[in-house]
Every structure is written in C-alpha cells, then in structure tokens.
Amino acid sequence: MKLPVSTEWLLHCATSLAQLKPGDTASAAQLAQYYDLPAAYLAKQLQALVRAGVLSATTGPRGGFRLARPASEITLLQIVEAVDGTSSPYECREIRQQGRGALSPDECRNPCILAEKMAEAHEAWRLSLAATSLAEIIAALPPSAPPRTRRRLTGAP
Amino acid sequence: MKLPVSTEWLLHCATSLAQLKPGDTASAAQLAQYYDLPAAYLAKQLQALVRAGVLSATTGPRGGFRLARPASEITLLQIVEAVDGTSSPYECREIRQQGRGALSPDECRNPCILAEKMAEAHEAWRLSLAATSLAEIIAALPPSAPPRTRRRLTGAP
DNA sequence: GTTCGGGTACTCGGATAGAAGGTGTCCGAGTGAATGAGG
DNA sequence: CCTCATTCACTCGGACACCTTCTATCCGAGTACCCGAAC
Numbered sequence: 001m002k003l004p005v006s007t008e009w010l011l012h013c014a015t016s017l018a019q020l021k022p023g024d025t026a027s028a029a030q031l032a033q034y035y036d037l038p039a040a041y042l043a044k045q046l047q048a049l050v051r052a053g054v055l056s057a058t059t060g061p062r063g064g065f066r067l068a069r070p071a072s073e074i075t076l077l078q079i080v081e082a083v084d085g086t087s088s089p090y091e092c093r094e095i096r097q098q099g100r101g102a103l104s105p106d107e108c109r110n111p112c113i114l115a116e117k118m119a120e121a122h123e124a125w126r127l128s129l130a131a132t133s134l135a136e137i138i139a140a141l142p143p144s145a146p147p148r149t150r151r152r153l154t155g156a157p
Numbered sequence: 158m159k160l161p162v163s164t165e166w167l168l169h170c171a172t173s174l175a176q177l178k179p180g181d182t183a184s185a186a187q188l189a190q191y192y193d194l195p196a197a198y199l200a201k202q203l204q205a206l207v208r209a210g211v212l213s214a215t216t217g218p219r220g221g222f223r224l225a226r227p228a229s230e231i232t233l234l235q236i237v238e239a240v241d242g243t244s245s246p247y248e249c250r251e252i253r254q255q256g257r258g259a260l261s262p263d264e265c266r267n268p269c270i271l272a273e274k275m276a277e278a279h280e281a282w283r284l285s286l287a288a289t290s291l292a293e294i295i296a297a298l299p300p301s302a303p304p305r306t307r308r309r310l311t312g313a314p
Numbered sequence: 315g316t317t318c319g320g321g322t323a324c325t326c327g328g329a330t331a332g333a334a335g336g337t338g339t340c341c342g343a344g345t346g347a348a349t350g351a352g353g
Numbered sequence: 354c355c356t357c358a359t360t361c362a363c364t365c366g367g368a369c370a371c372c373t374t375c376t377a378t379c380c381g382a383g384t385a386c387c388c389g390a391a392c
Contacts, residue, residue, distance in 0.1 A: 001160050002335090003246040004375060011271045012252060027325065036256030041377050047327065059325045060385035076274055089160040089246075095169060099193030101309045113297050114168045117233055121285035128278035140270050152258045159374090161336060184364065198338050204366065216364045217346035 006045040007083050009037055013046065014054070014079050016153060018071040018134045019146040025064030026153050034153055045083060052082030071138060077129035090118035163202040164240050166194055170203065171211070171236050173310060175228040175291045176303040182221030183310050191310055202240060209239030228295060234286035247275035 013031050020026060028046055032039035046065055049055040056068040067074060092115035096103050138146070170188050177183060185203055189196035203222055206212040213225040224231060249272035253260050295303070 001158055001241050001246045002375095003158050003248075005248070005250070006376085007247060008250060008252060008271070011275075015271065016258070029325090034256050034258040035252045037252070038377060040379075043326070044328085044377090050326090057326060058385090059327090059383060061322095061324045061387090062385070063325045065326090076271075076278075084158050089158045090164060091160075091162070093162070093165060095165060095192045095194070099191050100312070101173070101191040101306065113294055114165070114172065114233075117286070117289050117294075118168075121233075121282045124285040125278045125282040128281040129274070132274050137270055137274075149258065155257070159336095163337085186364090195338060197340075200365070201338090201367085207365090214365060215346090216344060216366090218361095218363050219347075220345080220364045222365095 001089050003080070003084055006041070007080060009035065009042060010045055010049060010079055010083050011076065013042070013065075014049070014067070014074065014134060015137055016149055017055070017065060017067050018074075018138055019149045020066065020153075021150070023066070024150075025058055025062070025066045027064035030064070030153050030155065033155070049079065049082045052078065054078055054082055067134075070135070072133050072135035074134045075130045076132050076134075076137075077126055080129060088119060088122045090115070090122065092118075158246050160237070160241055163198070164237055166192065166199060167202055167206060167240050168233065168236055170199070170222075171206070171224070171231065171291060172294055173306055174212070174222060174224050175231075175295050176306045177223065177310075178307070180223070181307075182215055182219070182223045184221035187221070187310050187312065190312070206236065206239045209235065211235055211239055224291075227292070229290050229292035231291045232287045233289050233291075233294075234283055237286060245276060245279045247272070247279065249275075 012035060016031065016034065017026060028043035029039050031037075031046075032042045046055060046057070050057050050065070050068075053068055054074055055065045057063070057065050092112055094108070094112070096112060097105070097108060169192060173188065173191065174183060185200035186196050188194075188203075189199045203212065203214070207214050207222070207225075210225055211231055212222045214220070214222050249269055251265070251269070253269060254262070254265060
C-alpha cells in the first residue's frame with residue numbers, strides 16, 4: 001500500500017496556492033521551481049486536481065492554477081483522493097464463493113465480515129483526512145509565511 | 158494506494174486456520190484448493206506471515222501451517238502488515254527543504270504539518286484494524302462453520 | 315488620444331516511452347512418517 | 354511381536370520471468386496580453 005510520490009507534491013502545492021491573494025495564479029513551472037520538481041509531470045498531476053474540482057486552471061500569459069474554492073472548504077482528503085482515486089485499497093473479490101470451500105449464495109447474503117472490517121478502517125482513514133482543511137494548515141504556519149511564499153513563487157529576489 | 162490481492166487471501170486463510178483444532182495444520186496446497194488460488198504464490202505469501210510470527214510452519218508429511226498464537230491475540234492489523242509491510246503509505250521526502258522556496262533547517266525543527274496529518278490518518282487506520290482479533294471474526298460466524306471448514310480443508314467429502 | 319487588428323509568447327492538456335513492484339511459476343533442501351526386514 | 358534402519362513422499366523455502374501501474378518526458382492546441390498602425 002503506497003501512495004504516489006506526487007501526493008506530497010500536490011499537498012504542498014495546494015498549500016502554496018492557498019497562500020496566494022484571491023484571484024492570483026501560479027503556473028506549473030513556478031510551482032515546480034519552488035519545490036524543485038519535474039515540471040511536466042507536476043503539470044500532469046495538477047490536471048487531476050482540476051478534474052476533481054479542487055483547482056481551476058487558466059491558460060495564456062499570466063495564467064496558471066488557483067484554488068477553485070475557499071481554502072476552508074478544501075480538505076486533505078479531497079486532494080489525496082484526487083491524486084490517488086477514491087477506491088478502497090482493499091478490494092473484496094469474494095474468494096469465499098470460490099474453490100472447494102465455496103459458500104452457497106444464500107450464505108453470502110450479508111457481506112464478508114473481513115471486507116466490512118477493512119472498509120471500516122478505510123473509512124476511519126478518510127474521516128481523519130477529511131477533518132483537516134487547507135485553511136487549518138495555513139493557520140498553523142507562522143504569519144510571515146504567506147508573503148514569503150508569494151515572493152518566492154513569483155521569482156522575485 | 159492499493160493493497161496486494163494476496164491480502165484478502167491471507168485474511169481468509171488465517172480465519173480458516175483459526176477454525177482448526179489446536180495442533181492441527183493445513184498445507185498451502187489445501188488452502189489453495191479451498192479458495193481456488195495459485196498454490197505456489199499463496200505459499201510464498203504464507204511465508205511472510207511466518208516471518209512476522211503470526212503463523213508457524215511445519216515441514217514434512219502431515220505438516221503445514223498453524224496459528225503461532227491464540228486467535229484472540231492475532232489482530233487483523235498484524236496480518237495486513239505482515240503482507241504489505243509496516244511502512245506508512247505517505248512518505249515525507251521533505252520537499253519543503255528543496256527548490257527556490259526551501260525553508261531553512263532551523264524552520265524545519267518541527268516536522269511538516271502535512272506529514273503529521275497524514276501520519277495521524279494512518280494511525281487511525283491502524284487502530285481500527287488492531288481493534289479486531291481473529292477470535293472476534295470467528296465468533297461472528299455461524300456455529301456450524303468451523304466443523305464444515307475443517308471437513309472441506311482436509312478434502313473429506 | 316483612442317480604437318482596432320495582428321502577432322507573439324506563454325499557458326494548459328493529452329499522447330507517448332521507461333522503471334519499479336506485485337503477480338505468477340518453477341525447482342531444490344529438509345523432514346517426518348510409513349515400510350520392510352531382522353531379532 | 355517388537356525394534357530399527359531405510360526409503361519415500363510430502364512439506365516449506367528461496368530464486369527466476371511477466372505484467373500492470375507509477376514516473377517521467379515530449380509536443381500540440383488554445384488564449385490573453387502586447388505592440389503597432391490607423392482613425
């Protein structure tokens with residue numbers, strides 16, 4: 001069970017975008033320089049956040065990415081699931097219905113207990129991530145962080 | 158983020174082994190037939206549970222696998238982590254210290270907040286899985302299940 | 315001075331190769347039990 | 354009938370290919386801005 005490395009990238013990028021002034025954008029190239037990441041691949045992953053409705057993209061000069069909604073309404077879960085998908089890591093393939101020990105369809109009316117327990121754990125994970133919004137992450141940073149982030153993102157010395 | 162398919166196999170196999178009479182064993186071939194799984198690969202994964210101390214293996218005729226401890230002391234988490242490893246799915250590579258926006262080592266004295274939140278979610282997942290033991294899984298089955306499982310595992314008609 | 319048109323440079327977006335880890339398979343080393351002969 | 358050495362079949366354990374997914378890269382389509390000329 002491994003999350004893509006790009007998960008970290010996008011969590012940090014979203015945090016950076018949340019520190020911009022409303023209406024401002026940052027391009028994929030700027031974000032890539034800010035964190036020293038492969039620009040093309042980062043752009044590809046940012047598109048996933050656009051498709052998920054977390055970011056909105058503008059083309060052309062002075063274009064780039066910005067948050068599609070207020071930072072207080074974007075949770076860590078939404079970002080992670082935009083990158084990695086929403087499916088559960090445990091996929092029940094109903095092996096209890098196969099082989100010599102196969103259960104009758106009648107005995108499988110209620111779902112597999114093991115699958116239920118795994119789903120509960122996944123739900124606990126999701127709830128934990130959904131409990132934190134980007135706004136709370138920003139609030140935990142020192143007050144000097146946002147201006148500095150803006151400065152360094154735009155490339156100003 | 159995807160768990161190996163073999164996770165389901167081993168959760169079910171451990172459940173089956175927990176239904177044996179104390180001291181009895183089941184071979185990898187028997188378990189594979191019971192669930193219609195590739196026997197060689199299942200054996201390879203069962204070894205992982207042996208290395209983790211969840212199962213114990215006996216070679217030679219009438220040998221096989223059995224629980225290394227009482228079912229009440231084996232949690233779902235121990236089985237899952239034996240298969241998939243104990244590392245967190247989110248790996249913080251400290252990209253905040255790289256690139257144009259790199260933070261000074263002094264500002265990185267306390268760990269990255271995002272990494273902390275991701276670790277909290279993983280811990281919630283682990284706690285949820287650790288809360289259920291194999292004994293509780295068995296207790297939820299109908300009383301007729303264990304004898305039937307034993308019969309079908311050994312190949313008796 | 316204002317307005318309009320074209321050019322340009324910059325942006326995202328999707329289609330295309332390479333690498334890592336899970337999946338599946340194979341064969342060898344070791345062991346405990348069953349067997350047969352001998353006492 | 355009991356004992357013991359031998360054989361054997363069965364078990365696990367580790368080493369070797371294949372395939373899906375993540376990683377990385379490239380180039381094309383579209384667009385907002387900037388500049389120049391005309392009014």
